[in-house]
Amino acid sequence: MDPVASELAVLGWGPAWENEFGAFRSAGLEPARVAVEDKHAYVLLGGAGEVTATVAGRLLHEAQAEASVGLPKVGDWVAAARSGGSREAVIEAVLPRRTRLARKLAGREVAEQVLAANLDTAMVVQSLDATFNLRRLERFLVMAHEGGARPVVVLNKADLGEQVAERARAAVRSAGAVPVIVASARTGQGLEELRAWVRPGETVALVGTSGVGKSSLINRLYGEDIQATLEVRARDAKGRHTTTWRELIVLPSGGLVIDTPGMREFHMWVADEGLEETFPDIAELAAGCRFRDCRHASEAPCAVKDAVASGKLDRGRYESYLKLQRELAYLSEERRQHTYQVRKRRAKTGVRAFLRRPKDRSGGRTY
Numbered sequence: 001m002d003p004v005a006s007e008l009a010v011l012g013w014g015p016a017w018e019n020e021f022g023a024f025r026s027a028g029l030e031p032a033r034v035a036v037e038d039k040h041a042y043v044l045l046g047g048a049g050e051v052t053a054t055v056a057g058r059l060l061h062e063a064q065a066e067a068s069v070g071l072p073k074v075g076d077w078v079a080a081a082r083s084g085g086s087r088e089a090v091i092e093a094v095l096p097r098r099t100r101l102a103r104k105l106a107g108r109e110v111a112e113q114v115l116a117a118n119l120d121t122a123m124v125v126q127s128l129d130a131t132f133n134l135r136r137l138e139r140f141l142v143m144a145h146e147g148g149a150r151p152v153v154v155l156n157k158a159d160l161g162e163q164v165a166e167r168a169r170a171a172v173r174s175a176g177a178v179p180v181i182v183a184s185a186r187t188g189q190g191l192e193e194l195r196a197w198v199r200p201g202e203t204v205a206l207v208g209t210s211g212v213g214k215s216s217l218i219n220r221l222y223g224e225d226i227q228a229t230l231e232v233r234a235r236d237a238k239g240r241h242t243t244t245w246r247e248l249i250v251l252p253s254g255g256l257v258i259d260t261p262g263m264r265e266f267h268m269w270v271a272d273e274g275l276e277e278t279f280p281d282i283a284e285l286a287a288g289c290r291f292r293d294c295r296h297a298s299e300a301p302c303a304v305k306d307a308v309a310s311g312k313l314d315r316g317r318y319e320s321y322l323k324l325q326r327e328l329a330y331l332s333e334e335r336r337q338h339t340y341q342v343r344k345r346r347a348k349t350g351v352r353a354f355l356r357r358p359k360d361r362s363g364g365r366t367y
């Protein structure tokens with residue numbers, strides 16, 4: 001393989017991507033992967049190594065269209081224009097994402113925020129200390145399922161607390177068929193198991209709330225402290241996250257990881273499939289409900305409610321399911337109205353209004 005091709009293969013490029021790239025190739029563009037995104041400035045990795053990049057005006061414009069994949073996100077494959085040996089490039093197009101991790105933007109308007117693109121595995125990281133929260137784990141799993149990547153649960157800080165075994169068992173029950181790894185970035189426990197998921201050419205994104213140890217685990221995988229970590233206490237004093245941007249990191253051992261800032265306000269933006277896959281036990285029970293479209297809330301008779309009454313289904317889990325179901329219903333309604341408003345506005349004011357980037361409602365760089 002020529003050096004450029006092997007460099008791209010390290011980043012996860014392959015024949016299927018190359019197929020899609022044909023027209024861009026003919027136009028003299030080169031493929032590159034987004035490693036860092038900072039407002040309008042990007043760092044790309046590609047056959048030429050690392051280059052900085054900006055987004056072409058035309059793409060910036062097109063990104064406002066409803067059906068568009070939007071602006072490039074970490075993990076995206078892009079078509080870049082670069083002259084000769086220049087270290088600067090212009091991103092002309094974003095290749096369609098195969099998978100993604102996305103969440104709803106905080107604030108009133110419903111919009112999707114893509115956290116990471118083209119990941120093979122979504123590692124949902126939780127700490128086994130007192131912050132352990134099954135309901136939160138389920139929420140993250142819904143998001144992971146919906147984005148199309150393989151979810152894996154990582155329970156970190158196994159070196160802390162006396163309830164490790166108990167919490168791990170509860171997580172395994174909640175996770176269903178999703179693998180659960182008990183780990184400690186401090187002692188190295190579970191790191192080999194975790195490493196097995198970071199295969200050469202594959203991309204693993206770590207998500208979870210702030211302080212669970214995502215960056216610490218990545219440092220372990222890398223074999224060096226490349227990502228800043230901060231004690232949870234110190235972090236609270238400053239009131240912010242330690243990792244403040246998303247970054248795609250190439251591990252020396254092959255394989256790619258995406259570090260993400262912890263999520264504070266966690267909103268989801270998911271379809272019903274994510275819910276079904278996260279609660280397969282409830283989906284299975286639902287087969288016994290009288291009505292095919294049973295919501296398992298107020299209907300009677302209902303096999304899911306029966307299972308709660310008999311203790312076969314955990315009440316907390318059932319309530320968590322109902323809560324997520326309500327949230328999803330609310331979101332899809334809000335999304336419908338939002339789409340309608342956007343259409344109306346566009347009809348009135350024409351395309352020009354969309355040249356402005358949507359206002360960032362997330363309250364700064366830590367979302």
Ligand SMILES: Nc1nc2c(ncn2[C@@H]2O[C@H](COP(=O)(O)OP(=O)(O)OP(=O)(O)O)[C@@H](O)[C@H]2O)c(=O)[nH]1
Nearest residue numbers: 157185186211213214215216229230231242243262
């Ligand atoms: N005891 C123990 N502490 C850990 C472990 N992993 C991480 N920590 C500590 O937990 C704190 C937070 O770790 P980080 O890696 O910064 O957490 P993070 O998930 O990257 O946080 P954000 O970047 O804010 O999202 C640091 O003080 C780490 O040293 C572990 O396995 N055991």
Ligand SMILES: [Mg+2]
Nearest residue numbers: 214215242243
């Ligand atoms: Mg971090």
Ligand SMILES: [Zn+2]
Nearest residue numbers: 289294296302
């Ligand atoms: Zn039912």
